[in-house]
Amino acid sequence: MTRELHLNLFINGRGHHEAAWRHEHATGKALTDLSYYRELALAAEAAKLDSIFFADHVALGEDQEHTARGELEPLTLLGALAALTERIGLIATASTTYSEPYNLARQFASLDHLSGGRIGWNIVTSWAPAAAANFGQERQAGIDQRYERANEFVEVVSKLWDSWAKDAIVDDRASGTYAHSDRIGRAEHRGKHFGVAGALNIPRSPQGRPVFVQAGASTDGRAFAARYAEAIFTAHLQKESAIAFYADIKTQGRTVGRRPDQIVILPGISAAIGSTEAEAQRVWDELNELSHPSVGLARLSNRFGGHDFSHLKLDQVLSVDDFPDPSQVQASRSRSQSITALVARERPTLRGLLHSLAGARGHFTATGTPEQIADVIEDWFVSGAADGFNVMPPILPSQFELFTGEVVPLLRKRGLFRSEYRDGTLRERLGLDSVPSRFDPASPLQRTA
């Protein structure tokens, strides 16, 4: 079987650059307007992308004055988009730290039914420190505690999603038998963080459960991903680090008994596309010109768990001594590590650092012609850095239109990307195995209901 390239559109504000909302080629619509998301979803579906994706945070982001904040909640939004699209996968973030397994399991099962098997769950532990105070917690739990809870959370919801056999409902009007109650089983989970009796009150969904997506890259995050993730979003400023990450995850996956093709790795790419390199570069320059230093500085501080960087000058050359030890950071540890690595490597000014993060918050950024962007994608794909990409257009919808209009056809011509959807669920499109059922006699999960 030839490897298939996978493409996901990450929909974020008016584009991924933090100043995108000000750019003349960004949408004029409000971030609460469904028609904006409908158009992006339909454009992605017309281009035959695997999926679209929404991030999520359970606190208002920093500096609302100078950047566009206040988007819709992803699960309700995916409900709407499930009704408005037919084929494309729909991935939403939801937090294991700030939600209840029974509620989350129901909403994703429901979405999987609504969409006919097109749902993915980006499992996060919520890095932003401000979230804790919205849930009665004095301070954010540490990374290891958050991942401990995440592990048990995934275990519980997996049991809930497995509580109905595929054939539980018989719906026999004549005999009066609606379901076989011995084909519905309880979760009976009793653990450190959760006690959930089950069963779920929603029948088994088309995919069995949502596709498990993950985006954490710290040591704990990678171990979690190797165990559970079926698709991984990941941020790399350089191809080298993407290759190392790719190899590490596939190896860790093998160690816990998983086949490498069952973990689809999707680094982010934020490409400014122009008909010439100069035109593409102009787009970045315009965006950086429009960006406000306070936005990047506030985000930098947040990543490091609230560290104060306000004494640094914009034109000051940075060294790693200006940063706290990233291995101790409890907020966004992996991103803190890649930022300090960049500082050590390149010794940028503060302004320079903020510009390199403004584009896509630590993801790979590229500028070039459609041909050049297709080259990058092909290069990463064939050299063991990626199974596909998390497409993060700096400006929406204009830069996504260039991507689908100019780059995707090149990928097709090179035999890398599909021209039509095959039938099937998101899980099938990603080449993932079907989800075993405890009611299947051949399954290792089999136990009495």
Next chain:
Amino acid sequence: MTRELHLNLFINGRGHHEAAWRHEHATGKALTDLSYYRELALAAEAAKLDSIFFADHVALGEDQEHTARGELEPLTLLGALAALTERIGLIATASTTYSEPYNLARQFASLDHLSGGRIGWNIVTSWAPAAAANFGQERQAGIDQRYERANEFVEVVSKLWDSWAKDAIVDDRASGTYAHSDRIGRAEHRGKHFGVAGALNIPRSPQGRPVFVQAGASTDGRAFAARYAEAIFTAHLQKESAIAFYADIKTQGRTVGRRPDQIVILPGISAAIGSTEAEAQRVWDELNELSHPSVGLARLSNRFGGHDFSHLKLDQVLSVDDFPDPSQVQASRSRSQSITALVARERPTLRGLLHSLAGARGHFTATGTPEQIADVIEDWFVSGAADGFNVMPPILPSQFELFTGEVVPLLRKRGLFRSEYRDGTLRERLGLDSVPSRFDPASPLQRTA
């Protein structure tokens, strides 16, 4: 101003009768099939109903063998229906006992944006005892504790929904000002049950917040309703009790300073409609014929918090001594009270009792011609029993088609019901005042952000 009759369609399984799923005139679609709900929603919208409504329980109901269980989760379903409809109100149940205020506030705010201001929240404390075990609780909290939490819950989410001023977002690309951060305020809630810093990360929604709907009728439930509810669903087996309830709520509302027209009271009506009375009666008889005693008995037990009725014989005449004291019931107290009142009044056999509850679980049931059903509606409306109705067709969609096709035109002819939607939100359609904002200088909520 003439009073306007309000009509809500309560969508439940394949109809409200517990045996509806077996009836030949019930839908052939699965309860997880979006197209089924889309068709009902569009039919209700074509008939210009005020709203549709979904109940919700966070545990699997009893006796899956003999009754249709396993519906979709309402908030994700409303996301889909928001995208598929244009004018009709959309009301979903969500529990204050088993959810987190920040999560619930976000999802309803998001739905209100997605629907352009058509969302209502049926605020429940979740009566079903089984739910507790899905949320790590040994046993269900008592009614008073549940309502205590509900009160604080509504207080918190109201603060969250009020955290953005209407004009917080300026979206000024030229100056780089996206929002006025002094028009976004924190919730700063610290109470017995919740600590929520706020602000919400979603801008103020079209209605300010969802319309508050409520459906509890115990002493605690009524006090709560009088304070917060803007629309009330209520179950009465007789017109007399509906009149008493109506008067009680409007009086209690006045006592806490509310205008009577700001609480719209909607008793349930489950009408079997036929072209003759005999034909209508046949529908009920067929349904009762199809119902399975174990379903009703399990629900009866559940209502009374798990009381064991299994020693009773179907043909035994009941007395109140066969029931526990309803004023001590912690599950569904108001329904337990109306059931024992019925037993005292009518001394039915167990079979007879189960039949009278099978139709609509304790709501008013009627059989008759369209003319007769319209008469009941008009009578209740003019005699102080109702501001409108929660329409609960025994069989879906067939009995709802008769309702919209035959009864609604009669209500129009009598000048009771609208022929066209006026523009506006659900809140406006129900004649409810707009929601004050703390940022409005004239508001009593005004305080510094």
